[in-house]
Amino acid sequence: MSDKFKGRIMKNLALVMFSGQTHLDFVGFYDCMLRLKAVHPQLEMRFCSRERQVSDSGGLTIDAGEITTDLGGFDAVFVPGGMATRRLKDDAGFISWLATARDAKYKFSVCTGSLLLGAAGFLRGRRATTHPLCYDLLAPYCADMVHERLVRESLPAGGEIITAGGVSSSIELGLCVIEKFAGVQAREAAAAAMDYPYYGLRSKLVR
Numbered sequence: 001m002s003d004k005f006k007g008r009i010m011k012n013l014a015l016v017m018f019s020g021q022t023h024l025d026f027v028g029f030y031d032c033m034l035r036l037k038a039v040h041p042q043l044e045m046r047f048c049s050r051e052r053q054v055s056d057s058g059g060l061t062i063d064a065g066e067i068t069t070d071l072g073g074f075d076a077v078f079v080p081g082g083m084a085t086r087r088l089k090d091d092a093g094f095i096s097w098l099a100t101a102r103d104a105k106y107k108f109s110v111c112t113g114s115l116l117l118g119a120a121g122f123l124r125g126r127r128a129t130t131h132p133l134c135y136d137l138l139a140p141y142c143a144d145m146v147h148e149r150l151v152r153e154s155l156p157a158g159g160e161i162i163t164a165g166g167v168s169s170s171i172e173l174g175l176c177v178i179e180k181f182a183g184v185q186a187r188e189a190a191a192a193a194m195d196y197p198y199y200g201l202r203s204k205l206v207r
Contacts, residue, residue: 009040009181014074017049017064020084023056025110025170032174035190039182071101081111089119105159110170114138114163126153128163175199
């Protein structure tokens with residue numbers, strides 16, 4: 001590991017889950033984070049949900065394990081997308097819960113998960129992206145709706161918000177995060193292990 005990346009790691013990551021999420025949004029990123037944890041075993045991940053079990057639109061159910069009452073204390077938060085985001089963005093209880101992650105140094109979303117970050121106020125004055133069919137839904141929450149698959153925005157004290165496009169971009173987001181915290185070689189090794197040769201080919205990364 002290069003000295004450049006020593007000590008640069010998320011300490012604890014909240015993986016937000018909710019019924020009506022698109023599971024591939026979640027699992028694509030989660031798989032990448034397992035690979036990052038193999039390089040940085042100090043990374044702690046926690047499934048965070050207001051429900052003990054979450055189901056997608058087809059009924060496939062994942063056990064979240066426990067109900068998380070507060071997202072404070074995490075230095076990173078990840079939010080997947082799914083059809084339920086159209087409803088949850090207007091759900092005061094859910095958005096208040098998500099807003100407890102305000103102090104997280106890093107915030108990540110896939111697909112329409114950015115609608116939830118936006119509704120929580122995290123995208124105000126910033127650039128962001130979402131699923132190509134939902135640009136109009138995201139536009140009111142951000143300063144600039146960018147038509148790209150990955151958009152990175154710097155936060156104070158070295159933090160960052162990274163929003164990703166449609167479902168398959170969950171893997172690209174995960175690989176981007178691996179590169180951020182472990183370097184290009186780690187990202188390339190993870191992509192090869194996943195047999196994912198598409199990183200960076202379909203669009204540019206907007207910084």
